[in-house]
Amino acid sequence: MSNGPQVTIVDAGVGNLGNLARAVRHLGWGPTVTDAPPAIAAARILLLPGVGAFRPPRERLRGAMEEALRQALDDGAYLLGICVGFQLLFERSDEFGDTDGLGLLPGEVRRLPAGVSLPHIGWNGLHDLAEHPLLAGLPEGVAMYFVHSFAALDVPPEVVLARATHGAAFCAVAGSGRVLGTQFHPEKSGGAGLRLLRNFLHLAGGGAPLPATRRRGEAACS
């Protein structure tokens, strides 16, 4: 186990959290996986991962875990949602009829348009990167690893930190204050994903943004 600063990974009952914990540990931080409301409420650096469908983790969070999450945010915590954990941050999803999200970010989650292969599985380039410490050092076009069929599509531009395109341009990275998230899996996106995670942990841990690094080959993106 790492002796680094503590990172709390919220276990909403879906998905394999092991590889996210491994990535956090690899970066020198100490991950704790928990579904205990007191531990979540007391956390200062929160990761909310998830794979699969929107509703199971939404229902799992509802109640004490959601209250704990809101408490932590009220007390100054940083939160990074990943994949379905990212989608949960928005106002609603139409994945199963209509399901309310946490409403921490404005926008809605809808199915990607027909005509492209779904699920959207694989590496895709980010574009329209905002100047934001979460994206420090990442070049336009940098590829990340996505696995999803639904995406945040109606997100106000001021909250969008980067987009990707599969059938339509969708919100791939969003952030408002201390609530941030990525549609892709940074823990599976090689060096670029680790850089983003490190940026988040650094930001959440109270450090200054990491300096931009030299670009050695830019990701191709049609």
Add this chain to the structure above:
Amino acid sequence: MSPPSGLLRRIIPCLDVKDGRVVKGVRFRNLRDQGDPAEIARRYDRQGADELVFLDVGAAPERRDTALDWVRRTAEQVFIPLAVGGGVRRVEDADRLLRAGADKVGVNTAALDDPPLIDAIARRFGSQCMVLSVDAKRRPDGGWEVVTHGGRRPRGRDAVAWVREGVERGAGEILLTSIDADGTRAGYDLELLRAVVAAVGVPVIASGGAGEPAHLAAALEAGAAAVLAASIFHQGTYDVQQVKDYLEARGFPMRRPFHE
């Protein structure tokens, strides 16, 4: 015109693992030790591999449980998608592999013996980690038959129909190996690949027969979302980045490695 997408095609080195070591052989015979899976995985990761597929070749014939320590060690060092197949017979096998650090599991023989296993794994862990691995062999009278056990056991099923059923049951990706082409280094079976790509909407990974970069380009041209290759990378003839440079020059956008 298809809608716009920045989705990149994937280059996937495949590693055969036996007793926790990477081995090389032709059709599971004359296996030679190639090294530690985690170490070889790190090398391919550095070269720009987009994903890695591990096939536990010791697993099926001896009906032995997949040892997991090498999966765990690899997942601690390599942060790209890892798929592991070989010997996955029950939902619990998939669970153990995923917990050890695999992102996807490949299911082949057991899915034919018990097709609802596909539904069960997809329901429990999501379609994204249920890779249906299909070995197909040309029939003399046309079409392809599903085979198992390295091609030695015909299963009496049409490969395209089986892939379609697998996707309906929840397979999120198809790993399609031509047993005729496998080991020949003469190129993928493009006709088989086109037939399967046309039949299903999920990504199809072409496997079997890659001998030179032009073969990979042909498979991408035929609609493969990803190309899997073993010997061209293992023998050090080409490294992954060289192959990606070649493919990019031919109009297939590739992921560029990001180095901090």
